[in-house]
Amino acid sequence: MSAHTVWLSLLFLLHLLVIARVLLLETRNPYSRAAWVMLLLLLPGVGVVLYVFFGEPWVAKNTRSEARHDFQQLQQELDPTASALNTIPARYQNAFRTCSSINGFPVLAGNQASLTADSNASIDAMVSDFAAAKSSIHISFYIWLTDHNGSKIVNAVAEAARRGVTCRIVVDAIGSRTLIASPQWQTMQQAGVKLAVSMRHKFGGNPLHSSRIDLRNHRKIVIVDDSITYCGSQNCADPEFLVKAKFAPWVDIMLRFTGPVATQNQMLFADDWMVESGENLPLHPISPNTAGDDGSFPAVVFGTGPMSVQGGMSSAFSSVIACAQTELVISTPYFVPDHPLQAALIACSRRGVAVTLIVPARNDSWFVGTMSRAYYAPLIAAGVNIQEFHGGLLHAKTMVIDGEVALIGSANMDRRSLELNFENNILLYAPPTAALIRARQDSYLAKATAVSALDLQRRPKWRIILQNFLTIFEPIF
Known part of the structure; x- marks a missing residue:
């Protein structure tokens, strides 16, 4: 037998083994399979190489075991008897149960929130809180640029560290690579800020320390003095977002919270921090005010990622959608839903709920923007009102249900957020706060145009073919 035949036989065997691997994974959904x-x-050849790098959301074995151990330690700080679930109307409780089950965080009362006016106001509010910080500042951003707003946060954190505040920062290795390579990173380090890089890939290193190369820490978390936290869609950057200026402005949303959700956000941060730095991070839980007579409300934090329960984010979105009775308004920059999420939206509209979906008219990801439009037809046929925003890149991830419940955070409605990236969200029952977010959604709608069934019919056949063809491979990437 020639060497050529031997190599072909080995490659054929490898090919069959990879196909067998695809079929053996019971956690994989049938569309991905x-x-x-x-x-x-x-x-055959290219497919095997792609599967090795992108076939499964594998995380380094050491990282998985450390994260599991660290999070179990943190969960010992939780008081499961403190749940405020019974203070929420019964029709919404299943959504809160689902979100609570993802990390085991109870729904806690005693939270308050304020909505910042815009991206620059969010940065200014953080800088003000950093200036008043007495004990600690913890920050996690996916993208942190060295632009005007990025530099303001660098300077504010460095100044806080110099006066004795313990400052810890986690940034994503890819999203914040320009900051990591910049003098500003050194400035913070020299000021005494503790720094860590998340999801850094080690080429050629020990496989126990390596993870799938495109997994990202997409979280946006800020905690000050264990009592104030920020949650929303905003990265640490100017709305002009100079790295992708032709899509600007980036339109984001950020809420400033006080109350027990700060502790829960702290737990998500602490888990990342302990894995990346090896430093144990003690928690100082906030006792919830169960009375709620100060305008406070119940809420729960939940975070997902490749080590989370399978389909956690999709289940969370779908369960919230299922609670809607009169109105559901969603904004998301990247809309490539999995089957359960698409089905939940269609069912919601068919039972008489006024469903509105707001997405960017022009997306910074051509691939995602093209695929998104392939999902429009069944939604519009079911009565969903799809609006395309023309005022920049609508990056806000919001969901308001019946004007009373709201969900905000870092997660998009695409496969990366649903299955691959590390994300963080907050679900809250607070009609006044939900009304503020709903009013912000109205400002998006004022700059949007509706997509009609006629618009879809007018698409060239080649475009329909392209859009639908891409969706075939959406479960892969």
């Missing part, structure tokens, strides 16, 4: 088998059959 079918897409991978198709790709492997169409492109």
